[in-house]
Amino acid sequence: HVHVSLRDISVKASATLNDLIDADRIVRDVSPLSQAVEDNLSFLDNRKYIQQFKDTNAGAVIVHTKYVDHGPSGVALLISDNPYKSYALAAQMFYPLAVVGSPGISPSAWVDKSATIAANCQIEAGAVIHCGAEIGENCFVGANAIIGEGVVIGANCHIGTSVTITHSRIGERVMIHSGARIGQPGFGFSIDPSGHVPVPQIGLVLVEDDVRIGANTTIDRGAAVDTIIGAGCMIDNLVQIAHNVQLGKGCVIVAQVGIAGSTKLGDYVVLGGQVGVAGHLNMGDGAMVAAKSGVIRDIPAGERYGGIPAVPIQQWKRQVAAIARLVKRIRKGS
Structure with a gap:
């Protein structure tokens, strides 16, 4: 010890x-x-x-x-x-993070001959590593994880049990927890009464260094441009990040947040639990949004917003207080 x-x-x-x-x-x-x-x-x-x-x-x-x-x-x-x-x-x-306990490749893992596995990696039972994939040194790939064709994973990464990664480039010291899905096609199609037409999703997911991605979180590949997760971002469990979304460095995204396509977050943005963010928006550096809020417009740098729809935090507090006073008056009147 x-x-x-x-x-x-x-x-x-x-x-x-x-x-x-x-x-x-x-x-x-x-x-x-x-x-x-x-x-x-x-x-x-x-x-x-x-x-x-x-x-x-x-x-x-x-x-x-x-x-x-x-x-x-x-x-x-x-x-x-x-x-x-x-x-x-x-x-x-x-308690060091992302420790490789027993380096080696399990006999029941499947690794394509063209895949590259660097030194001191641990590949657990049932893992599948497809052709052209590259895994850096000191990486852990958990049981039943799937690393897709051409995926690149940097050194000292932890890929949890049953994670799937396709169409992605993963930086160094990244931790992806069990059940996360990275790089699947985004929700993109042309709506038409005669039948919706899927739009091919041809971008990647780029995850920079020192990112944490929680269990069962999903990050879609870009439709045309890449989906980007900036260095040092902390993403909780059960988060949905849509195609073309870009997170700056150090963002904190709490559980059950959903970010719609093509929205851009600056550095160190914080989204509380169950926040919903509409597509094609911009949130400035250091912006913060209270839990359960719905964001439908841009948020300037350094501002704090809350509510549905989200408004500046002091305005939201006044709205909540006004509703409470109104209810009190109605009860008195009855």
């Missing part, structure tokens, strides 16, 4: 030890405040859990400066401006 000193953790997590006398103390695991024991590391980033912080049995806790005075006696403190980020970095020291 991993044993790590607080000195090493403080460097990795960009945190500062409150007392250097604790630098050689050894941590053997990470755990929540309420469950931690003497050789565990925990964190506090929400004042709701101050009492748990005061009562914790953890050997060390990552905290913000404003909570240091609440620390219990005997607990080593690591000070961070962003305790949750520091905890995430520290936790990866104990």
Whole structure:
């Protein structure tokens, strides 16, 4: 099991030890405040859990400066401006992401002779890798995953169980969770009373480095231009991203979001759970949309929107308050 000193953790997590006398103390695991024991590391980033912080049995806790005075006696403190980020970095020291456990190709996997598998990859049972596919070093391909013809996957990627990838280029350090579907044809056809006419989908899906794609998420290939998922995007489970959509870097897309075709998101856009976004829209850098909202018009950079249809967040709050007042008046009148 991993044993790590607080000195090493403080460097990795960009945190500062409150007392250097604790630098050689050894941590053997990470755990929540309420469950931690003497050789565990925990964190506090929400004042709701101050009492748990005061009562914790953890050997060390990552905290913000404003909570240091609440620390219990005997607990080593690591000070961070962003305790949750520091905890995430520290936790990866104990639980590395996208680890290849047993390199090799399962006898029951099928790999085309023209496919290229780099060193130290693990290909599990039932996986299918088609002709011309290229998989970089240190990749994991889970059971029953399908890698289509000509797909390129960069180094240090994790492709989960039963994932399918076609017509795609995947960057490095990408994690795609179980059941995701990447690169299938988009929902494109010409509507006509005599019968709808499918439009051939000829673009690709380009997934840049350090992207996370959740379980059962679907990302369609472009109709003509490529569908693009920018570097560092975090996409939750059960998300639908249509053809020609472009996400900038660092976007956060929460579960059950649907983004219609040809919409473009800037960098670090956040869409809350179950947001629906109409097609052919533009959302500026840093825009945020509240959960369950319906976006039908462009959103400028840095703006926060909410509601159906989505409007600036303060306007939405006034609308909700006005409806509540109206209902109250109606009840009084009756």
